[in-house]
Amino acid sequence: MVTSSVMAQEAVDSGMTIYFQMGGNPGDAATLARELGARDAARIMNVDLIEQHSGWDPQRMVVQANEALAAQPDAIVVMGHAGTDAMSLFLDQAKADGIVVVVNNNALPGSGQSYFGLDNYGAGRNLANLTIENGNLTAGDEVVVYGAFIEGAAGFDVAAGSTDALTDAGIAFDTLQWSNEAVLDPSLAVPVLIAYLESNPDTKAIIVAGHGGITAVLDRVLIDAGKAPGEIATSGFDISPAAIQGVKDGYITVILDQQPYLQGFMPVVAAVLEAKYGLAGLDLNTGGGYLTQANVAELEALIALGIR
Numbered sequence: 001m002v003t004s005s006v007m008a009q010e011a012v013d014s015g016m017t018i019y020f021q022m023g024g025n026p027g028d029a030a031t032l033a034r035e036l037g038a039r040d041a042a043r044i045m046n047v048d049l050i051e052q053h054s055g056w057d058p059q060r061m062v063v064q065a066n067e068a069l070a071a072q073p074d075a076i077v078v079m080g081h082a083g084t085d086a087m088s089l090f091l092d093q094a095k096a097d098g099i100v101v102v103v104n105n106n107a108l109p110g111s112g113q114s115y116f117g118l119d120n121y122g123a124g125r126n127l128a129n130l131t132i133e134n135g136n137l138t139a140g141d142e143v144v145v146y147g148a149f150i151e152g153a154a155g156f157d158v159a160a161g162s163t164d165a166l167t168d169a170g171i172a173f174d175t176l177q178w179s180n181e182a183v184l185d186p187s188l189a190v191p192v193l194i195a196y197l198e199s200n201p202d203t204k205a206i207i208v209a210g211h212g213g214i215t216a217v218l219d220r221v222l223i224d225a226g227k228a229p230g231e232i233a234t235s236g237f238d239i240s241p242a243a244i245q246g247v248k249d250g251y252i253t254v255i256l257d258q259q260p261y262l263q264g265f266m267p268v269v270a271a272v273l274e275a276k277y278g279l280a281g282l283d284l285n286t287g288g289g290y291l292t293q294a295n296v297a298e299l300e301a302l303i304a305l306g307i308r
Contacts (some may be wrong), residue, residue, distance in 0.1 A: 014272045017048040019068035020077040020264075021061055023105055025053055029240050030212065030260070034104070037264025038077075045272050049141040058082035065090045066302065069252040075100035075271035080108040080115075081154075087111070100274045102267040105260070116266040118258055123287040124161020124209055127235055127256045130290055132169055134254045135233025136206050139170035144204050146176045146193065147209030158210035158237075174200070178214065186213035193221045197232070205233035205253075219251035238289055239300025239303055247296050252297050257289035 021036050024031035035051065042049035052068065054060040058081040068076045069090060076094065078087065080103050087108055094101045105117040131137065132134075145162050148155035159175070161164040166173045176196060181193055197203055208215045215236025222232060229250030236243070237256050246252035273279040289308070291299060302308040 014045045014047055014074075014276060016045075016074035016272060016275060017050065017071075018042070018075045018077060018268060018271050019050045019052060019064075019071065019073050020267070021052045021054060021079045021104070022264075023054060023079055024056055026051075030238065033308065034260040034264035036306050037261035037266075038268055039264075041136075041265045041268035042155050045243045045268060047268055047272065049268070050295060054267050056081070058086070062086055062090065067217040069094055069097070072097065075097065075102065076273050077104055077267040077268055077271060078166050079104060080106040080110075080111075083155060084108045084111055084135065091203055102271050102274070104267045105258075112281060114267070114270040114280060116263050116270070116282075116284045118158075118287040119285040120155075120157035120210070121161040122285055123237075123256060123258075124158035124163075125165040126166035126287060127158070127159075127209065127237070127254075128162040128169075128207060130254045130256065131205055131207050131233055131235040132165075132171065134292055135235070137169075137171055137205055137233065141171055141204040142200065143171055143205040144176050144193075144196055144200070145173055145174040145207045145209055146178055146189070146214065147207075147211070149175050162207050162209045178211070182214065183211065186211070186217050187220075189214045190220050190224065192215055193218075194225045197221075197225045197227070203232060205235070208234075208236030210237050212236070212240055212243070214293045215252070215255060216242035216246065218243075219246035219249060222251045239299075239308060244291070244296065244300065244303065247291055247293055250293065253292065255291040256287055257291055257308060259286045259289045259308070262286040 022031050052064045062082045065078050101113050103113045103115045107115050147159035218234040233253040234253045270282050299308050
């Protein structure tokens with residue numbers, strides 16, 4: 001007779017091979033938690049995990065997806081930076097071959113695949129609301145949203161979410177378009193934001209709509225602008241060593257955490273569930289976590305372990 005404990009063991013002992021796009025470079029700050037999450041899930045579910053790293057190059061992601069497809073694994077976890085159109089041939093072939101595809105970190109809208117990562121618009125709204133709450137902003141306060149305001153550009157949905165939330169709260173704001181150069185080299189954002197503060201001395205908050213590198217230099221902006229910690233509320237995305245220090249020193253008010261450990265762990269689980277039981281179309285917005293002075297001490301140990 002098969003006992004329930006044996007059945008439970010068989011249910012998670014998948015024996016599957018899964019190719020998994022991690023995004024950046026092995027062990028880097030934006031990638032490590034995702035790697036650890038995927039490895040933990042793979043260990044629990046007896047998955048042979050094949051990791052792929054693209055340095056965040058969308059075209060490399062397409063190449064890697066097709067390389068994984070050629071190996072005919074049980075499942076492939078991809079990122080959606082290249083867009084649904086660019087991934088359509090891969091998706092069609094994977095379906096024809098009976099290979100499960102799950103998406104992490106950046107969605108493939110309209111593809112129907114399970115997705116684990118940010119709802120970019122929702123994350124933008126969440127970021128603005130967290131800034132209002134933790135920065136004690138009220139109607140009439142002036143805010144600048146620094147981000148992407150060209151439709152179709154990376155980060156556009158995040159910025160739209162933030163500005164919509166501010167509008168709903170009755171808080172006045174300016175929009176400031178970041179340059180491609182500042183996206184690649186966040187230090188170039190420092191003089192731009194300082195110049196804005198000099199021209200707009202009543203500014204109560206800076207919201208960086210979706211760029212971890214620029215978020216991490218917000219302390220330099222306030223220091224070089226001669227502002228005291230907490231004098232201007234600041235917020236942005238992604239936990240990093242520099243951003244953590246900015247929070248601890250009081251120069252960064254709140255950081256939205258994408259919780260990439262979940263972006264690693266959950267796609268492996270979803271791939272097994274879909275391959276074994278046909279449970280598909282799952283969706284999880286992982287961007288509900290955040291870091292402030294109130295919880296930085298509690299989370300710092302987990303951050304050091306690569307979990308947060």
